[in-house]
Amino acid sequence: MAGKIKAMCNTIIAKRANGNPVIEKLTKTKLVLKGVNPDQFTASSPDDQVIIGKLVQIAKDLGVTL
Amino acid sequence: MSVITAFTEEKVIQTAVQEIQSKLAVSQPKVVLYFASSSYNPQEIAPAMNHAFPGAAVFGCTTSGEIISGKMAKDSIVAMGFGDDIIGDINIQIVHDISTEDNVKQAFNAFEGYYQTPALELDPTKYVGIVICDGLTRAEEKIIDSIGNLTDVTFIGGSAGDDLKFANTYVFANGQAYSNAALLALLKPIGTFDFIKTQSFNPTNKTLVATKVDEANRIVIEFDHKPAVEAYAQAIEHSAEAVNAGFMSHPLGLMIDDEPYVRSPQQANAGAITFYCNVKEGMEMSVLESTDIIADTTTAIEKKQAEIGTIKAIINFNCILRTLQLESQGNCQQYGEIFTKIPTIGFSTYGEAYIGHINQTATMLVFF
Numbered sequence: 001m002a003g004k005i006k007a008m009c010n011t012i013i014a015k016r017a018n019g020n021p022v023i024e025k026l027t028k029t030k031l032v033l034k035g036v037n038p039d040q041f042t043a044s045s046p047d048d049q050v051i052i053g054k055l056v057q058i059a060k061d062l063g064v065t066l
Numbered sequence: 067m068s069v070i071t072a073f074t075e076e077k078v079i080q081t082a083v084q085e086i087q088s089k090l091a092v093s094q095p096k097v098v099l100y101f102a103s104s105s106y107n108p109q110e111i112a113p114a115m116n117h118a119f120p121g122a123a124v125f126g127c128t129t130s131g132e133i134i135s136g137k138m139a140k141d142s143i144v145a146m147g148f149g150d151d152i153i154g155d156i157n158i159q160i161v162h163d164i165s166t167e168d169n170v171k172q173a174f175n176a177f178e179g180y181y182q183t184p185a186l187e188l189d190p191t192k193y194v195g196i197v198i199c200d201g202l203t204r205a206e207e208k209i210i211d212s213i214g215n216l217t218d219v220t221f222i223g224g225s226a227g228d229d230l231k232f233a234n235t236y237v238f239a240n241g242q243a244y245s246n247a248a249l250l251a252l253l254k255p256i257g258t259f260d261f262i263k264t265q266s267f268n269p270t271n272k273t274l275v276a277t278k279v280d281e282a283n284r285i286v287i288e289f290d291h292k293p294a295v296e297a298y299a300q301a302i303e304h305s306a307e308a309v310n311a312g313f314m315s316h317p318l319g320l321m322i323d324d325e326p327y328v329r330s331p332q333q334a335n336a337g338a339i340t341f342y343c344n345v346k347e348g349m350e351m352s353v354l355e356s357t358d359i360i361a362d363t364t365t366a367i368e369k370k371q372a373e374i375g376t377i378k379a380i381i382n383f384n385c386i387l388r389t390l391q392l393e394s395q396g397n398c399q400q401y402g403e404i405f406t407k408i409p410t411i412g413f414s415t416y417g418e419a420y421i422g423h424i425n426q427t428a429t430m431l432v433f434f
Binding site for chain 1 (some may be wrong): 186320323327350421
C-alpha cells in the first residue's frame with residue numbers, strides 16, 4: 001500500500017488550518033519539528049507503519065480527527 | 067508612553083532597582099520586562115522589582131549577559147516599560163515542575179478564563195506569547211510542543227541563563243523567582259507585531275540522518291547508521307579526535323522551507339554527540355557553515371522595517387553561543403550598535419523558542 005502518510009499529513013494540516021494559509025505553514029513547521037516532514041512523502045510513498053503511528057499521535061496532540 | 071528602556075550596573079539591588087524605577091516609573095508603564103544578571107540575588111531582585119512598579123505586570127528572568135539599545139553588557143539589569151498604547155492586555159502564568167511534568171494545559175485553562183476565548187480560537191494576529199524556561203531543565207521541547215498543540219498563537223522567547231555557571235536559572239513573576247519552571251505571558255498588543263528569527267548559517271550540500279538517538283537526553287548515537295562522531299567528522303572534514311573544534315561553526319539545521327532550525331552540538335562522548343536541543347530519530351539535517359552575525363542581523367532588521375514600518379520596540383532572545391562567537395571576534399560592540407536607534411532589550415539565552423526549541427539563533431519579538 002502507498003500514499004497514506006502524505007494523505008495523513010495533508011489532512012492534519014488542512015483540518016488544523018481550516019483554510020488559513022498562515023496556519024497551514026505553521027502546522028507544517030510543527031509537523032517537521034515533531035519528526036515528520038510532509039515534503040519527504042508523496043502519493044507513491046510506501047506506508048511505513050512507524051511513521052503512520054507517529055502521525056496518529058500527532059493528530060491526537062493537535063486535536064485533529066483523522 | 068509607548069516604550070522606555072532602562073539600564074543599571076549598580077550592584078546593590080536596592081540602588082539598582084531605584085535607578086530603573088527612576089527611569090520608568092514616571093511614565094506609569096502597564097508592563098515591565100526585565101532581564102537581570104545572575105550576579106543579583108534572584109530572591110531579592112524579584113520582589114524589589116515588583117514593589118517598584120505597583121499596578122504593572124512585572125516579569126523577566128536571569129541571563130548570561132544582557133542587551134540594550136546600543137550595547138551588550140554583563141552583570142547588569144536591563145528593563146523595558148511598555149505603555150498601554152503598546153500592550154493592551156497581558157496575562158502571565160507560571161508552569162511548575164517542568165523537568166518532570168507537563169502542566170502547560172493548566173496555564174492555558176487560565177488564559178482561556180482570563181481572555182474568555184478558547185485557546186484554539188485566539189487570533190494569532192491579535193495575540194502573541196512570550197515563553198521563558200528555566201534553561202537547565204532540558205524541558206523546553208516538551209513545553210513548546212505542548213504550547214503548539216494548544217494554540218496557533220506564536221510564543222517566542224528563550225531559556226533563562228546564569229552567566230555560564232550552569233547552576234541555577236530563574237524566571238521572575240508575581241514578585242517571586244522560580245526555578246524548574248516556565249513563564250508564559252500571553253499579550254494582546256495594540257498595534258502590529260511580528261517576529262525575526264535570524265541564524266547566521268548557510269546549508270552545505272551535506273546532510274546527515276539521525277538513525278539512532280536518545281531523544282530525552284538530546285544524544286545522537288548514530289548518523290546514517292554510523293557512529294555519530296565518525297559521520298559528523300566526515301561531513302565537516304575534521305578528524306574524529308578533534309571534532310569538537312567544528313561544533314560552533316558547523317551545527318546542523320533541520321531545514322523547513324529552506325530555513326534552518328539549528329541544532330547545535332555540545333559534546334562528543336564515546337562516539338555519540340550530545341546536542342543543545344533534541345534530535346528525533348529519522349530527522350534529516352543539513353550540515354551548516356557559519357556566516358556573518360553582524361551583517362545577517364542588520365539585514366534581518368532592515369528587511370523587517372522595509373516590510374512593515376518603523377519599529378517601536380524589540381525584545382531580543384540571543385543565543386549565548388552567538389554572544390561567545392561575537393566575543394571571540396571582538397564584535398560585541400558592533401552587535402549592540404545594530405540596535406542603537408531602536409528601543410531594545412534582550413539577553414544571552416541558553417536556547418531560543420520559536421515554534422520549537424532551537425539553538426544559535428536570535429529570536430525577536432518586534433512591535434510596530
